[in-house]
Amino acid sequence: MRLSDILSKPISSDFQQVENFLGIKRLGPGKQRKISIGKVVRTYLCNTCNLDITFTSTSEELYCIGVNESLISIDCVLVCPKCKNEIPVWFLIESKNFEVQNPEVRILKYTEKFSYKVSISKQKYGIYSNLLEKAERAYRNELGAGAIIYLREVYEKITVQIARAENIDIQRIRHFRQRLEQIDKRRHIIPSEFSANGYKLFSELSEIIHSGNTDNEEDGIKKYSALRRLVIGVLDNVNNNNELMSAIGELGWNNMEDKK
Numbered sequence: 001m002r003l004s005d006i007l008s009k010p011i012s013s014d015f016q017q018v019e020n021f022l023g024i025k026r027l028g029p030g031k032q033r034k035i036s037i038g039k040v041v042r043t044y045l046c047n048t049c050n051l052d053i054t055f056t057s058t059s060e061e062l063y064c065i066g067v068n069e070s071l072i073s074i075d076c077v078l079v080c081p082k083c084k085n086e087i088p089v090w091f092l093i094e095s096k097n098f099e100v101q102n103p104e105v106r107i108l109k110y111t112e113k114f115s116y117k118v119s120i121s122k123q124k125y126g127i128y129s130n131l132l133e134k135a136e137r138a139y140r141n142e143l144g145a146g147a148i149i150y151l152r153e154v155y156e157k158i159t160v161q162i163a164r165a166e167n168i169d170i171q172r173i174r175h176f177r178q179r180l181e182q183i184d185k186r187r188h189i190i191p192s193e194f195s196a197n198g199y200k201l202f203s204e205l206s207e208i209i210h211s212g213n214t215d216n217e218e219d220g221i222k223k224y225s226a227l228r229r230l231v232i233g234v235l236d237n238v239n240n241n242n243e244l245m246s247a248i249g250e251l252g253w254n255n256m257e258d259k260k
Helices: 003-007 126-140 145-164 176-187 192-210 217-237 242-251
Strands: 030-036 039-048 053-058 061-068 071-079 084-095 104-112 119-120
Touching: 003 084, 003 104, 039 071, 104 126, 119 126, 126 145, 126 217, 145 176, 145 192, 145 217, 176 192, 192 217, 217 242
Parallel strands: none
Antiparallel strands: 030 061, 039 053, 039 119, 053 071, 061 071, 071 084, 084 104
16 A cells, blocks of 8 residues: 555544655654655545546655654645646644554644635535534644534534424424434434434533533544544444444443433
């Protein structure tokens, strides 16, 4: 696997092995080096073409800058193959040891400079893509509570949308637990992997937002990845048992009874 394969995938907390791309000489802080890593590809909405389309880096060679012994920074520009619209992307890459033959790396953080010409892809999540994008941006900027607010908004909006589609009158039901029970009975929007904890997901999101604790930002950052996977699990509602069960385990729900 080349580094471009990692840069072309969604952000992950897992380290993955890639071919050595820095050589055996350590890259010092502030020092620049040309690296050959393959072409980076990511899907965006090209507003000129009005299509979700794969943007590609113009070259397999990019430049990176050393940050410290475990971090490097990489900048690249991805281009629409049809109209040549561009989107700059910046990556912060972490590794336990860059100099070994097959270093283990992960994307610690990345930033995309969206514009009126290029937006986040809406192919998969439609009207929820914008909220998921805002959640991800808040998380990358270490705004834990802010990221969780957007995740909860996605969860609330999808339940309202399903209620309307199924002609379920939820206006008189104030408590989210009862709303969710009514909707899930009809449509089963909660994946079976955590069907007993549909309300626990909502309460966990709400607790971080409303705790009033100075640690809520830290809690939001710590739990964000797992909570995001479960919210997306509701959107997808597909049999993705391994990933969902991993997220449930990270949150410590496996052996807990839902509070009444």
